Amino acid sequence: MRLDIKHWQLLEAIARHGSLGQAAEAIGVTQSALSHRLAEAERRLGDAIFEREGRRLKPTPAGQILLDTAQSILPELHRAEQDFERTAANASYLVRIGVAAFSAYHWLPGFLQSLPLQREKLQIDLVAAATQNAEHALLSGMTDLLLSPFNIEHPALISSPLMQDELMLITHPQHPLAGKEHIEAQDLVNEHYLTYSLDTLPGFEYERFIRPSGIRLRHIQIVEMTDAITEMIAVDLGVSILSRWALTRPLSQQLVTATPVIPNGLPLTWYLLFRRSDNKNSAVQQTRTFLLNWFDRETFPAP
The missing domain is CATH 1.10.10.10 (Winged helix-like DNA-binding domain superfamily/Winged helix DNA-binding domain)
Structure with a gap:
């Protein structure tokens, strides 16, 4: 070599x-x-x-x-060192999970409670950095499994469809747009639009909804956390287009309201990704199987 x-x-x-x-x-x-x-x-x-x-x-x-x-190979070498240290210390296996784009963790308690008795040997950590820089977090070894509302095409990664979701307009319950059957892009021109990033992600609202319409949003504010965006919308300080699943809890509590975008909606597919080098990592693969099975069984209420 x-x-x-x-x-x-x-x-x-x-x-x-x-x-x-x-x-x-x-x-x-x-x-x-x-x-x-x-x-x-x-x-x-x-x-x-x-x-x-x-x-x-x-x-x-x-x-x-x-x-x-x-x-x-470098994340794999780093992981081998960590596995050696944990095995030598008779510690449990650690699997780090991140959620891309949306800081959505309402699903976590239900998932952890569903784990079989093997969870005594399985420690789950959450990686907040994956929300803003998902691909790097996964490739660098910061996270082992990634829930992502977009697929990442990379030879070092393997992905599986996780669930179907929808991008919807999120507003205060008393907002004028909340009562519509669906919105059009023109409805957003004069709204105070909240977004967690100005990056154009493939398959999201800018590429599929806003840019094709030719409109220009006049008032845009960057708020880097989904939870913070939701809190602002709940007191009528703006609107945003977000994942319905990511806002399951505030929608069920009627803190905010979801309105379909265009008549047929904007469907969104979530994926579960891991590094190809972890194909034989039993802890990662077992947790991946648990996640796929749990999301396959779980149903999330409509807004």
Whole structure:
């Protein structure tokens, strides 16, 4: 093997941060030292791994193969060390779960109560970072299982459909739009629109509903947590288009109201994802099976 572990760490850091300076800071070495390390790796392999694109480093086609592998094997090595430490200490298995896009955990108590007796050897941790940066959280090993309202196409990941959901307009119960059978994009032009991110996610309301209509939202406010958006809507400080399932609890408590978007609605599919390298990790696979079975049995009330 021509590359050492330090070279694989270098590749993963540059792939994640895009520049030598940020990668060096993440690893904890000087930029000069990291530059020499990259040059050493390229000498060992006999060709360039990256090419410059402005101030950023872009992988060559051959280099991309190395980056994909680095993003796959390093979390697995980290996980092996953790498993060794827990086994040596006779500790339980730890599985970290994240929820992408929406900070929705109303399902968690019911799921934990449904676990069989094996849960005594299974510790479930929640990873809040997955809400804002889902793909990185999963690829880096911060989380082991990800509930996501969009699929992530990556060779290092495996996904399974989890459940069907719907994007709906969420308003105060007394809001004028709450009484409509459905809304059109034009209805939102003068509304104070709350969103957790300005990133355009495939399959969400901007791509499927707002942009095709040609309208321009005049009042947009970024609120990075779904719970905070819900609290603002509950006192009539704005509206938003969100997952009906993610707001199961405030909808059932009638703190907010959900109105369909366009006559046929905007269906949303949730997925359960894990790293391909965890295919033989018994704790991750057992928890994945528990989640798939529980969501298959569970029904969520209509708004």
